[in-house]
Amino acid sequence: MTATRPPLDYRTSPMPATTQHALPSYLDANHLGPWGIYLAQVDRVTPHLGKLSRWVETLKRPKRSLIVDVPIQLDNGTIAHFEGYRVQHNTSRGPGKGGVRFHQDVTLSEVMALSAWMSIKNAAVNVPYGGAKGGIRVDPRNLSMGELERLTRRYTSEIGLIIGPTKDIPAPDVNTNAQVMAWMMDTYSMNVGETATGVVTGKPVDLGGSLGRNEATGRGVYTLGIEAAKRIGLELNNTRVAIQGFGNVGGIAGKLFHEAGARVVAVQDHTGSIYKESGLDAAALLLHVKENGGVAGFAGAETVDPAQFWSTPCDILIPAALEGQLTAKTAPQVQAKLVIEGANGPTTPEADDILQERGILVLPDVIANAGGVTVSYFEWVQDFSSFFWTEKEINERLVRVMSEAFDGIWKVAQEKKVSLRTATFIVACTRILHAREMRGLYP
Numbered sequence: 346m347t348a349t350r351p352p353l354d355y356r357t358s359p360m361p362a363t364t365q366h367a368l369p370s371y372l373d374a375n376h377l378g379p380w381g382i383y384l385a386q387v388d389r390v391t392p393h394l395g396k397l398s399r400w401v402e403t404l405k406r407p408k409r410s411l412i413v414d415v416p417i418q419l420d421n422g423t424i425a426h427f428e429g430y431r432v433q434h435n436t437s438r439g440p441g442k443g444g445v446r447f448h449q450d451v452t453l454s455e456v457m458a459l460s461a462w463m464s465i466k467n468a469a470v471n472v473p474y475g476g477a478k479g480g481i482r483v484d485p486r487n488l489s490m491g492e493l494e495r496l497t498r499r500y501t502s503e504i505g506l507i508i509g510p511t512k513d514i515p516a517p518d519v520n521t522n523a524q525v526m527a528w529m530m531d532t533y534s535m536n537v538g539e540t541a542t543g544v545v546t547g548k549p550v551d552l553g554g555s556l557g558r559n560e561a562t563g564r565g566v567y568t569l570g571i572e573a574a575k576r577i578g579l580e581l582n583n584t585r586v587a588i589q590g591f592g593n594v595g596g597i598a599g600k601l602f603h604e605a606g607a608r609v610v611a612v613q614d615h616t617g618s619i620y621k622e623s624g625l626d627a628a629a630l631l632l633h634v635k636e637n638g639g640v641a642g643f644a645g646a647e648t649v650d651p652a653q654f655w656s657t658p659c660d661i662l663i664p665a666a667l668e669g670q671l672t673a674k675t676a677p678q679v680q681a682k683l684v685i686e687g688a689n690g691p692t693t694p695e696a697d698d699i700l701q702e703r704g705i706l707v708l709p710d711v712i713a714n715a716g717g718v719t720v721s722y723f724e725w726v727q728d729f730s731s732f733f734w735t736e737k738e739i740n741e742r743l744v745r746v747m748s749e750a751f752d753g754i755w756k757v758a759q760e761k762k763v764s765l766r767t768a769t770f771i772v773a774c775t776r777i778l779h780a781r782e783m784r785g786l787y788p
Contacts, residue, residue, distance in 0.1 A: 377693070379458030379668055385694045390770035393761065397778040404464075404774060407457055408475075409433040413503035415481060417495040427496065431479040431504040433513055434460035437780040440511055441477030442467060442718060444518025444547075445525070447496075451480035455668070462689055463718070465711045468773035470750045472722040477513050479504065485520050497525050501532040508533065510543035510729075516721050517547040519667070523559075527552055543728040546721035555724035557739035558717075563597025565716015566687045568744050570602070570661065572751050573683055573708045573765075579660060587611040587659040587681070591640055594687040594714060595665030596631045602661070603627035611649075611657040614666065616641035618651045655679055664691035665714075671696040679705060686710035701764055709766035711773065712747075712754060719746050 377385065387404050394401060415427040430453055433441040443463040456478050464476025481500055485493055507513055517526055526545045530552060533544045542553035550556060557564075574581055584607040588595040591612050599609045608624030616639025619625070625646060633643050641648070655671075656678040664670050665687030671679070676696035684700060685708045686692060692700070692707065700707050720743055727733045734742075758768035 378452075378454045379690055380454040380461075382669075382690060382693060383458045383461045386766070386770060387774070389694075390767055390774055393763070393767070393771045394774060394778065397775060397782065400778045400781050401774075403435065403437075403778065403781050404461070407432050407434045407460060408436055409507065410453065410457065411504060411507060412453065413500070415496060415500045415503060417492060417499055419492055420489050427481050427483045427500075429479070429481040429500045429503060430456040431507060431513070431515075432456045432460040432477060433507065434476040434478075435464040435777055436475035436513075437777055437784060438468060439473035439475055440509075441513035442472075442474035442516070442721065443476055443478040444516045445479040445481075445500075445521050445529075446519035447481050447483050447485045447493075447521055447525075448519050449482060449484040451482045456480050458668075459689055462711055464777060465770060465773040466715045466718060468776040469712050469754065469769050470715045470719055470746055471776070472719060472746075474514075474718070474722065477515075478518075479515055480518070493525075494528055497528040498532045501529045502536060505533055505536055508544060509537075510541055510725075514543065514721070514725060515545045516717070523547060523549045523554060526554075543725055546724040547717075548724070553724070553728045555720055555727055555733070555739060556736035557743070558720045558724055559593060560597045561720035561739075561743060562594045562687070562714050562717035563599075564601065564740065564743060565719065565747050566594060566598040566663065566665070566685055566713055567601035567605075568716065568747050569708055569713050569751050570598070570663075570683070570685045571605075572748060572755075573685070573706060574661070576755060577682065577706055579682055582606040583608060584661060585610045585659040586661045586663065587613075587654070587657045588663045588665060588687075589613045589654065589670060589691075590664070590666030590688060591630065591634050592665075595663055596627070596634065598663060598665065598685075598687060600627040600631060607661070610659060611654060612640050613651060613654040614640050618649045618654045619643055619646035620649045620657065621646045661685060663687050666691070669693060671700070673699065676700050677703075679703075681705060683708065686713050689714065697764070697766065707765060709764075709769055711766070712751060712769045715750070716743055716747060719743055 391401050411431045413429045415429045460476050460478035467474040526548045529545050534540045548554035586602050586607050586609045588599050609627050611620045619640050655675040659681050662681035662684045668690035671692040673695040676699040683706050689710050754768045758765050
């Protein structure tokens with residue numbers, strides 16, 4: 346995980362954090378960084394690609410990386426500059442697709458890796474997209490709504506030359522939401538002179554958004570969690586679940602597990618860690634998080650040392666926060682039988698090996714959290730046809746697509762005697778590189 350920078354108040358300090366550049370983590374031999382982790386994952390799958398391995402360098406080089414300066418006028422009249430990114434990793438199978446995050450620790454290494462994982466994710470569930478990702482290095486908590494809107498619109502204009510409904514379709518990610526997508530859609534539409542609802546997904550329903558999109562990633566985590574639990578003989582009723590991160594992914598997944606009879610016994614987020622052996626009321630906790638900004642202070646729960654979270658006695662562990670959380674240090678503490686990666690890249694290669702050696706099944710991010718992009722695809726299709734489906738139809742299609750994808754990946758894992766992560770990469774990389782081979786090189 347990249348080094349944490351102290352939040353900067355841009356109202357009192359017009360010189361933004363982006364003027365200070367430390368050595369990128371992916372150039373540090375002692376710390377792989379997100380892009381290094383992705384490259385290590387590709388190296389592991391290469392021996393399984395057969396004749397397609399001649400194209401494997403395609404997976405190790407983003408097609409296009411754009412770094413932009415995003416200047417805005419703050420409410421106090423000063424000008425602040427922020428660094429923004431949009432990376433298109435691969436477009437062999439279709440337009441780029443991936444979210445935009447606003448976070449003070451965003452780096453090019455992180456965005457490159459996230460875009461690559463989007464390529465794998467989209468191919469794994471077989472939706473006709475390539476992989477892309479974007480971000481701005483900013484702590485949005487320090488911005489007013491007006492400043493946030495100006496930041497979003499300026500960033501959209503800066504990356505406007507490479508995005509579009511058939512080129513690259515952004516979506517919400519960390520610290521971005523339907524309102525941010527509405528601003529992005531409006532800015533792009535004004536610049537091209539027509540309303541282009543398909544340029545982003547995760548929009549408000551009134552602007553062409555899809556029902557079920559907000560819950561899709563968490564629902565996908567839950568859906569594949571059930572499928573994986575069945576394969577290892579884990580009964581869901583009274584199963585203990587521990588979750589890191591309790592937003593749209595971890596919170597929704599936790600609520601669905603709770604409704605299905607599981608006990609959510611521990612939750613951790615940036616505000617602290619809470620525990621309750623008899624089970625937390627996930628719906629009430631979601632409401633508490635919405636009203637208070639985090640899980641800290643939830644009535645009836647015991648506050649515990651955050652360092653103890655990873656050793657929580659549980660059956661299912663769901664890391665649904667940021668990348669790099671399960672490491673060589675934390676993986677030996679895990680007591681779960683099943684780890685479901687709700688976040689992108691939460692497990693380092695070293696931790697992956699440790700969990701596998703300990704007999705803990707890891708359901709990797711590139712399939713586990715693909716519910717969001719699957720419903721984003723549904724939204725994109727609905728925008729093009731101007732015909733919208735019911736939420737019931739959306740959820741049924743989501744379950745079918747993800748369950749079928751998981752079934753195929755599980756079979757590959759069993760046949761080749763590899764981990765689910767390697768099996769997912771085998772399926773996805775084969776699809777991407779076959780498309781690359783069939784298209785050939787031009788000119």
